[in-house]
Amino acid sequence: MTDSLLATERASAIDRAVDDLVRGEAAWAACGLARRRELLERVGAATAAQAEAWVRAAVAYKRLPDGSPLVGEEWISGPYPVLTSTGALAASIKALEEGRSPVDGFSVRRAPGGRVAVRVLPHSVWDQLLLSGFSAEVWMPPGVTEETVRHRAGLGQRRPAETGGVGVVLGAGNITSIPVLDVLYELYAHNRVVALKLNPVTDGLFDVFTRVLAPLIDLGVVRILTGGADVGTYLVHHPKVGHVHMTGSAATHDAIVFGTGPEGAARKKAGTPLLDKPVTSELGGVSPTIVVPGEWSEADLRFQAEHIATQRLHNGGYNCVASQVVLVASGWPQKDRFLAHLRAALSDAPQRPAYYPGSDDRVAGAVASYGDAERVGGGRVLIGNLDPAQPGPALTTEYFAPVLAVMELPGDTRQFLAAAVNTANEKLAGTLGVNLLAHPRTIAALGPALGAAIAELRYGTVALNAWTGVGYLTATAPWGAFPGHTLDDVQSGIGVVHNAVLLDGPERTVVRGPFRPAPRSILHGETALSPKPPWFVTHRTAATTGRLLTDFAAAPRWSALPRLFASALRG
Known part of the structure; x- marks a missing residue:
């Protein structure tokens, strides 16, 4: 088979996937809120069913040693945040179904600089027990009123029939929950049907992701593609694609938006992108x-x-x-x-x-x-x-x-x-x-x-006595760069993801944690009861704790807590 024939066949496969999504947009527009919530619940159930296979695939490509506590990272940053996000998004949709704001039930206070702060963690009794001493607030920009926050929360789900075309998600290769969470945010925050292009590093997760997203794939609103940079380039420039979201580095962003080499640098300097459609991104930094x-x-x-x-x-x-x-x-x-x-x-x-x-x-x-x-x-x-x-x-x-x-x-x-x-x-x-x-x-x-x-x-996230990664794991918190960046000075990106409360235009997330773990925290008069967090690289039982935490997220229940607490304390 010649290279040109291979390229032609690959392009045809991409064209078919995009055409499927163009048709699927009508199906998504026809889905009412109750149907969309039911789809989220089915994705959550599929995630729980695939959690073991998900972690095995991640461990394989990251070459983690068998039996290592480090396997806990793959539970906690893989299926776990997808389970918590599907549940939190479903709760937001339920609020809109009932004529309420997704913010209802969350406490609101004044933050420095005339800001409104929405407390998104802890929100339930489970949060208070499992993450004792940890909290997270979403700070809105100065001058935004509480009434405005409540009125605008819901984003695309306030007008579900007004869809946003076909979007591309260029999936990350490091944290395995990122591609799935980005797909859900495109669908539910922006009403865009999604072509997910996997990073080649994560191709081993193709089957798992296909089963997890099967309810959305069957409806015709998601397609998953694999391949190298040539596939990504063809896809983002496809005339029927209206938006691109990517996770990666600023250098990769610039290569996609402006092109590479001296010509790309000249386009960036002139402010004339090669890519003629909106781009959002999460790009890291120092x-x-x-x-x-x-x-x-x-x-x-x-x-x-x-x-x-x-x-x-x-x-x-x-x-x-x-x-x-x-x-x-x-x-x-x-x-x-x-x-x-x-x-x-x-x-x-x-x-x-x-x-x-x-x-x-x-x-x-x-x-x-x-x-x-x-x-x-x-x-x-x-x-x-x-x-x-x-x-x-x-x-x-x-x-x-x-x-x-x-x-x-x-x-x-x-x-x-x-x-x-x-x-x-x-x-x-x-x-x-x-x-x-x-x-x-x-x-x-x-x-x-x-x-x-x-x-x-x-x-975008400030953490006091906690790691900002806790903000990533908090489904109800927005995740992304500080607002205001532009394509030619993108820094850590444009826009946010996660944000299961569907807040409109958040400024930052502020996370707080305990200075000491239990039991030392108790001995010093602090209220935090959390032991060493299971995401610590020094946690001895992180693999078991991560599995139990994921199982709990799939089906929260009192009977599961003693074993989960015991494992966490042994860490």
Whole structure:
């Protein structure tokens, strides 16, 4: 078979899939809210039935060791968030069916800067039990009223018959729930039928995804395609496709939107895209973790070092929101001890293969760029004491690999926090997520200044004593870059996904977590009862806990809690 014939056959297959979706758009327009909710419930049931096969396929392509606790990552970032999202989206549709706003039942308060904040976690008794001490709020832009938030929530489902054409989703290759969640958001937030093009890294999940999305495929509103960049290029430029959503890097985005090489660079400079249709995206960046100085115990230092190691090494470092730069106070008396714990946590974390293409080259590039880069176990690299006056690749390039850098900034607690916020906003590429770690006494001493700092940070998700990945896992929270980016300065992307409450135009998600895990939290008078989170790379029973958590999400029930709690506590 010649290359040209292969290309022709492939193009014909894509044309047929798009034509199916053009016809399917009418079927989607004819679906009322009750039918759409029922389809979500069926996707949730299919996800539960396929969860085991889903995780096996992910473990295979990521080459995780048999019996490793790291398998827990695939449960918690694969079928689990799809189960919680289908349930939360179904609840929003149910509210609209009954003439209510999806926001009804969620508490609302005033946030700094004249913002309305919708508390989306905890929302149920299950949230309070399983995620004790964790919370999440969605902050709307300044000036948006509570009445407006309630009136506009629902997005495309307020007018289900007004469909939005055919959209393309270019699926991610790292976190396996991303493609399915993006498909659901296109359908339910924007009323677009969807052609999902899988990243070749995830082709082993084709059969699983086909079974999970079967209710939507059978209706004719979803098609799944595989292939390389040639398939993606043909698909996004297809004349019957009206919108593109992608997950990846800013460089990949620019290649799709403007083209490659000198011609692509010239188009970007001139602001004349090669792709003549709207594009939304989630693109990652250089995510920072700000360590606010305080008086920490040795156990605090060790736990938060493991926390940052997780922020960097979860999924091998191949996360769009993996922490890349740690900002610490140069005058913090405990700085050296904390950095020693951080070095040990990076070194001692479980080893895993570098499964994502190009990882070894990116690690080698980081070592070549910084003479004091230190290899700290396996293929991991720690870069010490970046100079804030000398921008380099650690600040401007998302490594998408197990590389972590440290930058020291001067000043007392308040001065350091102000400098860290400015550095995060002005020196680091991207606006997807930023983490802050602060002792409860420091939080109390800072008072409103901490809320003001959170408001000043221009990031789509801000996490205090939690990893921004918790925002990804919170179905009711929007996930995406800080608003305002453009095609020619895309940073971490345009638009949001997830957002199961279907809020219109959110500004950011603010996540809060416990500074200490139970039982130490209880001994120090904190209300949080959560043990070490199962997404920590150091969690010894993460595989069992992740499986049990996914099973619970499929069918929440009191009888499942004792075994789930016991597994989590053993971690």
